[in-house]
Amino acid sequence: DAGVIQSPRHEVTEMGQEVTLRCKPISGHDYLFWYRQTMMRGLELLIYFNNNVPIDDSGMPEDRFSAKMPNASFSTLKIQPSEPRDSAVYFCASSSGGEQYFGPGTRLTVT
Amino acid sequence: DQQVKQNSPSLSVQEGRISILNCDYTNSMFDYFLWYKKYPAEGPTFLISISSIKDKNEDGRFTVFLNKSAKHLSLHIVPSQPGDSAVYFCAADTGNQFYFGTGTSLTVIP
Numbered sequence: 001d002a003g004v005i006q007s008p009r010h011e012v013t014e015m016g017q018e019v020t021l022r023c024k025p026i027s028g029h030d031y032l033f034w035y036r037q038t039m040m041r042g043l044e045l046l047i048y049f050n051n052n053v054p055i056d057d058s059g060m061p062e063d064r065f066s067a068k069m070p071n072a073s074f075s076t077l078k079i080q081p082s083e084p085r086d087s088a089v090y091f092c093a094s095s096s097g098g099e100q101y102f103g104p105g106t107r108l109t110v111t
Numbered sequence: 112d113q114q115v116k117q118n119s120p121s122l123s124v125q126e127g128r129i130s131i132l133n134c135d136y137t138n139s140m141f142d143y144f145l146w147y148k149k150y151p152a153e154g155p156t157f158l159i160s161i162s163s164i165k166d167k168n169e170d171g172r173f174t175v176f177l178n179k180s181a182k183h184l185s186l187h188i189v190p191s192q193p194g195d196s197a198v199y200f201c202a203a204d205t206g207n208q209f210y211f212g213t214g215t216s217l218t219v220i221p
Contacts, residue, residue, distance in 0.1 A: 004154070033209070042117075042213030043155070043200060055207065091154055099145055100209075102154030 004103035006092050012109045018080040021106045024073055025094030033100060034067055034077050035091040043091070049075065082110045114138050115203050117212035125220050130188040132215050134201030137182065141203040141210075146175060146186045149198045149214070158199075159186070191219045 005024040013019055025032045033048040047057040049069045057067070064083070069075040079086055087110050093100040116135045124130045132146075142163040147155035161168040161175045161184065168175050174187045188195055196219050201212040 035211070040213075041113075043202075043211035045209050045211070048209065093154070098143070099157035099160060102147075102156065104152070104154050 004092055004094055004101055006090075006103035006106050008106060009104060010107045010109075012111065013082055014111055015083055016081045017110075018078065019082045019086075019108060019110075021077040021090050021092075021108070023075045023077070023092030023103060025075070025092070026101055027073065029094035029096050029101070030072075031095045031097065031100075032069060032075050033091075033093040033095075034075070035093065035102075037089045037091060037105070046077070079108075082108075084110045086110050113213070114141075115201055115210045115212040117199075117201055117215050119215050120213070121216040121218070123218045123220060124191045126193055127190045130186075130191045130195065130217055130219065132186040132188075132199050132201075132217065134184045134186075134212055135182060136184075136203050136210075138203070138205065138208075138210075139179075139182070140205045140208075142206065143204040144175070144177060144184050145202040145204070146173075147200040147202060147211075148195075149200060155200055188217075191217075193219045193221050195219050 007022045034046040035043045046059045047067045052069045067077045089105045089107050091105045093102040114137050145160040146158045148158045149155040159173045177184045198214045198216045200214045
């Protein structure tokens, strides 16, 4: 298995633009997580899905953030409109319970 | 509200010595604890875990200790190797809630 795949690896965008981050989880995993890593707060859980259904989105910072999982092999995290304070590394992870397997992350820079 | 805390942002250890990374938590509902290791420009990778019904779990050079009364866990690496230099994240799980600490950057000096 190729592991969790995220795209793009790097994204630079201007304030106000829409940003879409993509994730393909490991086949057979029924949990999918989106995290944001910052120096101040470490790894913050934004949202997680179980069997494609959002279970806990309490970590989503505000309405500008949205996430979808239309099927078991694909998820998106969208920021609209983006702001400079959204600059961070965003990780997707999947699991079948227990330990999570992380993707390589998307480094987002909003100027 | 930081439910999982790693109060030491960094740690330096000589090669061959023991590295001890600490983690404190506040939620008594956590029943599963994990340590992840992260190299630059990569995602975290799972290292070792412990269930709340245990107080120790060992895997090669890595041992995790859990003290439920103190709400404290620690990761021991012995002997430490230069390849262990990375950021280590503590994580806790209630089954439907997941929290990570802010990480401790370990440097093992050759």
